Amino acid sequence: MNKRAESLGAAMKKAGIQNGMTISFHHHLRNGDYVMNMVLDEAAKMGIKDLTVQASSVFDVHQPIIEHIRNGVVTGIETNYMGAKVGKAISEGILDRPVRFRSHGGRPDAIEKGRVKIDIAFVAAPCADASGNANGIYGPSACGSLGYACADAKYAKTTIVVTDYLAEYPLSPASIEETDVDYVVVVDKIGDAAGIVSGTTQITRDPVGLKIAETAARVIEHSGYLADGFSFQTGAGGASLAVTKYLKPIMKRKNVSGSFGLGGITGYMVDMLREGYFKKLMDVQCFDLKAVESLKTNPDHIEVSASRYASPGVISACVDHLDAVILGATQIDTDFNVNVHTDSNGYIMGGSGGHSDTAAGAKLSIIVAPLFRARLPIIVDRALCVSTPGNTVDVLVTQRGIAVNPAREALRKRLTDACLPVYDIGELKEMAEKITGKPDDIELGERIAAEVEYRDGSIIDKIRCVK
Amino acid sequence: MEIKKAAAAGTMESNDAMIMIEPGDGELEIFVDSVVARQFGKQIERAVMEVLSQYEIEDAHVLVRDKGAVECTLKARCETAILRALKED
Amino acid sequence: MRSMLFIPGNNPGMLLNADVHGADAMILDLEDAVSPDQKDAARILVRNAVRALDYQNGKLVIRINPIGTPFFDDDLQAVVPLSPDYIMPTKVDSAEYIKALSEKLDLLEAECGLENGKISIIPLIETAEGIENAFAIAKADKRVKALFLGAEDYSADLHAVRSKQGDEILYARGRILNAARAAAIDAYDTPFTDVNDEEGLEKDASLAREMGFTGKAAISPRHITAINAAFSPSKAEIQYAKEVLEAIEEGKRLGKGAVSLRGKMIDKPVVDRAKRVIEDMLALGLGGDDE
Numbered sequence: 001m002n003k004r005a006e007s008l009g010a011a012m013k014k015a016g017i018q019n020g021m022t023i024s025f026h027h028h029l030r031n032g033d034y035v036m037n038m039v040l041d042e043a044a045k046m047g048i049k050d051l052t053v054q055a056s057s058v059f060d061v062h063q064p065i066i067e068h069i070r071n072g073v074v075t076g077i078e079t080n081y082m083g084a085k086v087g088k089a090i091s092e093g094i095l096d097r098p099v100r101f102r103s104h105g106g107r108p109d110a111i112e113k114g115r116v117k118i119d120i121a122f123v124a125a126p127c128a129d130a131s132g133n134a135n136g137i138y139g140p141s142a143c144g145s146l147g148y149a150c151a152d153a154k155y156a157k158t159t160i161v162v163t164d165y166l167a168e169y170p171l172s173p174a175s176i177e178e179t180d181v182d183y184v185v186v187v188d189k190i191g192d193a194a195g196i197v198s199g200t201t202q203i204t205r206d207p208v209g210l211k212i213a214e215t216a217a218r219v220i221e222h223s224g225y226l227a228d229g230f231s232f233q234t235g236a237g238g239a240s241l242a243v244t245k246y247l248k249p250i251m252k253r254k255n256v257s258g259s260f261g262l263g264g265i266t267g268y269m270v271d272m273l274r275e276g277y278f279k280k281l282m283d284v285q286c287f288d289l290k291a292v293e294s295l296k297t298n299p300d301h302i303e304v305s306a307s308r309y310a311s312p313g314v315i316s317a318c319v320d321h322l323d324a325v326i327l328g329a330t331q332i333d334t335d336f337n338v339n340v341h342t343d344s345n346g347y348i349m350g351g352s353g354g355h356s357d358t359a360a361g362a363k364l365s366i367i368v369a370p371l372f373r374a375r376l377p378i379i380v381d382r383a384l385c386v387s388t389p390g391n392t393v394d395v396l397v398t399q400r401g402i403a404v405n406p407a408r409e410a411l412r413k414r415l416t417d418a419c420l421p422v423y424d425i426g427e428l429k430e431m432a433e434k435i436t437g438k439p440d441d442i443e444l445g446e447r448i449a450a451e452v453e454y455r456d457g458s459i460i461d462k463i464r465c466v467k
Numbered sequence: 468m469e470i471k472k473a474a475a476a477g478t479m480e481s482n483d484a485m486i487m488i489e490p491g492d493g494e495l496e497i498f499v500d501s502v503v504a505r506q507f508g509k510q511i512e513r514a515v516m517e518v519l520s521q522y523e524i525e526d527a528h529v530l531v532r533d534k535g536a537v538e539c540t541l542k543a544r545c546e547t548a549i550l551r552a553l554k555e556d
Numbered sequence: 557m558r559s560m561l562f563i564p565g566n567n568p569g570m571l572l573n574a575d576v577h578g579a580d581a582m583i584l585d586l587e588d589a590v591s592p593d594q595k596d597a598a599r600i601l602v603r604n605a606v607r608a609l610d611y612q613n614g615k616l617v618i619r620i621n622p623i624g625t626p627f628f629d630d631d632l633q634a635v636v637p638l639s640p641d642y643i644m645p646t647k648v649d650s651a652e653y654i655k656a657l658s659e660k661l662d663l664l665e666a667e668c669g670l671e672n673g674k675i676s677i678i679p680l681i682e683t684a685e686g687i688e689n690a691f692a693i694a695k696a697d698k699r700v701k702a703l704f705l706g707a708e709d710y711s712a713d714l715h716a717v718r719s720k721q722g723d724e725i726l727y728a729r730g731r732i733l734n735a736a737r738a739a740a741i742d743a744y745d746t747p748f749t750d751v752n753d754e755e756g757l758e759k760d761a762s763l764a765r766e767m768g769f770t771g772k773a774a775i776s777p778r779h780i781t782a783i784n785a786a787f788s789p790s791k792a793e794i795q796y797a798k799e800v801l802e803a804i805e806e807g808k809r810l811g812k813g814a815v816s817l818r819g820k821m822i823d824k825p826v827v828d829r830a831k832r833v834i835e836d837m838l839a840l841g842l843g844g845d846d847e
Binding site for chain 3: 536546
């Protein structure tokens with residue numbers, strides 16, 4: 001059968017796009033993605049209204065969605081992460097229906113269990129054949145893993161693969177298989193390579209960030225989890241990635257042979273795979289070119305779907321095998337609840353991503369954060385949004401000390417015995433406020449801007465509009 | 468004391484504040500523009516007032532452009548701006 | 557002190573975190589890190605920071621502008637009331653410089669109600685003349701507790717090319733060290749200036765330690781861990797310190813007045829040194845079961 005459509009608009013017509021539909025997108029092209037904007041522009045041109053955008057993430061590049069909301073083309077957003085630019089508009093109340101936030105694991109579960117129904121999935125594919133077999137490792141817009149698109153392609157009523165690099169049939173490997181694809185469209189460009197992946201991911205040079213990272217590595221060292229078979233996940237930003245810099249020599253000194261590195265993958269984790277610190281990398285998202293290249297060439301670098309990565313609804317997922325994860329926070333409260341959805345003023349500028357999934361799955365979840373940013377203390381009485389519940393968070397590491405969740409008394413003792421600077425989280429809070437002063441509570445509006453669905457499907461918190 | 472001329476102190480870097488002071492129109496006017504206005508707006512104004520009253524300044528325009536400076540930094544920038552503004556050329 | 561970290565005196569962000577990097581001392585800098593038109597601002601900022609932040613982790617050193625500049629007296633006026641552990645005068649070239657400074661400190665300490673001699677001096681020696689007068693500087697006043705070599709200005713004064721291996725400063729290092737030890741005070745080595753060369757830093761620091769320096773200054777917080785490691789007690793020293801303290805405990809339990817170990821009497825300096833070694837060890841997280 002011929003799946004080719006001559007244009008995006010033609011494919012959308014063939015798919016029977018209508019008012020009120022739910023259309024989905026993945027975020028592997030990150031801040032370089034053209035596809036969501038192209039589809040929404042096309043829908044607006046066709047006079048379509050009342051769409052719900054079901055996107056694994058919404059980045060700053062997707063700002064045109066704000067105009068589509070104003071014009072009634074888009075009336076709902078469901079996502080796992082939202083950048084600050086669209087987040088600000090949402091927090092100011094531009095959307096009548098609250099945004100529904102999920103996590104990277106919760107989203108595929110909701111799709112697979114039918115709690116989320118997708119009418120049309122648009123799968124941006126750096127490389128595809130005419131039957132819709134697709135991967136992310138070839139072509140000018142290569143992004144590596146396509147893990148976040150798998151559930152969409154499989155469960156949407158109609159799946160449209162959008163590519164700018166058509167390969168001969170049969171394309172292999174195929175992250176998305178032809179069995180799930182209805183239409184294939186070739187466009188000029190699916191994205192801007194510069195915004196998709198960075199050349200190399202640099203470790204922070206901020207001395208406070210490095211101090212925090214060094215301490216976090218020592219927490220792992222003395223946690224009891226650093227032994228042969230150790231598995232590890234860390235983010236690409238700030239102090240998180242820098243933890244690997246300090247963990248490496250510790251693993252070497254203790255002669256620890258790790259089992260796998262998980263998550264969003266950077267060149268730094270690729271180096272650790274090559275140098276034998278880990279035996280495998282399980283990759284749901286590539287952050288830089290080195291990771292893309294490694295996924296393409298190294299059989300021990302494995303692409304995983306979002307569901308296999310972090311879903312709470314499957315028999316087992318990667319996060320359930322995880323020993324330690326390093327995570328960030330914009331706020332953490334004295335019950336260890338973490339906010340990664342809003343800034344200290346209440347504006348949406350993030351989302352769970354895999355935060356709550358990995359915190360729940362990993363044996364040791366470590367939050368790394370400075371005691372204060374500019375004048376704003378990180379530790380608060382009550383987080384503006386509970387993104388990740390405190391009972392899944394084990395340790396907070398700051399530049400002036402560590403706090404251990406009181407539920408983890410044995411861990412606390414291990415770290416204290418290792419002469420690490422362990423404090424009560426309330427003491428750390430006071431330490432910060434002695435320097436910054438105590439901030440006044442901010443006043444938020446009555447209207448709900450977003451609801452945060454925890455990975456188990458329950459609503460864990462609601463985010464209010466900013467006044 | 469009397470503000471003789473316009474003067475400024477501080478920078479627009481994070482954790483710092485730029486404070487500008489100039490002769491007023493018979494009273495004290497303070498304008499605060501801060502990245503942490505919601506959490507610290509009142510405390511910033513209070514800190515600046517404290518330094519101004521230490522130097523018995525009752526007639527000046529003061530503009531605070533704050534990038535998240537803590538109180539000791541704010542007060543240092545304010546004092547520096549005052550001392551510069553009090554100096555005759 | 558193993559490490560002394562320079563913190564620019566007019567940088568509020570760095571002042572906030574001056575004491576988190578593990579340096580045994582922080583040097584709040586009013587001299588080269590501050591441009592001439594911001595000296596007034598830095599002086600006030602440093603004063604407020606020291607008062608408000610109440611640095612607990614490490615000794616406080618304040619580096620002031622050289623004698624003969626218009627900033628010298630103002631710096632002292634601002635700094636003495638803060639009662640820092642040390643003042644670091646710059647471009648020190650003679651004993652007379654130190655004597656003049658010490659006299660001013662006598663007056664200012666009295667004015668501030670501080671005990672006479674409370675504030676110590678670590679002269680920064682960074683001129684050819686200063687190097688030649690190192691011993692006289694070390695002996696100039698009882699406030700002088702250490703000499704500190706500044707190799708950047710010094711090598712410029714020599715017309716030398718500054719290099720990583722530092723052959724051009726070998727004489728100065730030896731001279732400073734000998735003068736300091738002859739005067740029974742400490743000696744601190746010049747900072748290593750390549751922020752990104754970790755291997756070079758380790759080499760440079762261990763050379764200084766082997767030569768006999770007490771510690772080393774740093775211009776980057778990222779250098780502190782390596783410097784502390786280079787100037788920390790060795791495993792053998794740690795082992796000996798533990799034995800000393802155990803012997804003392806044992807002696808107390810048995811009610812002995814004098815205690816000996818390995819055939820030698822343990823007197824107070826030995827105990828003090830052992831305690832320092834153990835403190836350093838704990839601070840560095842050394843001495844665990846598997847190190």
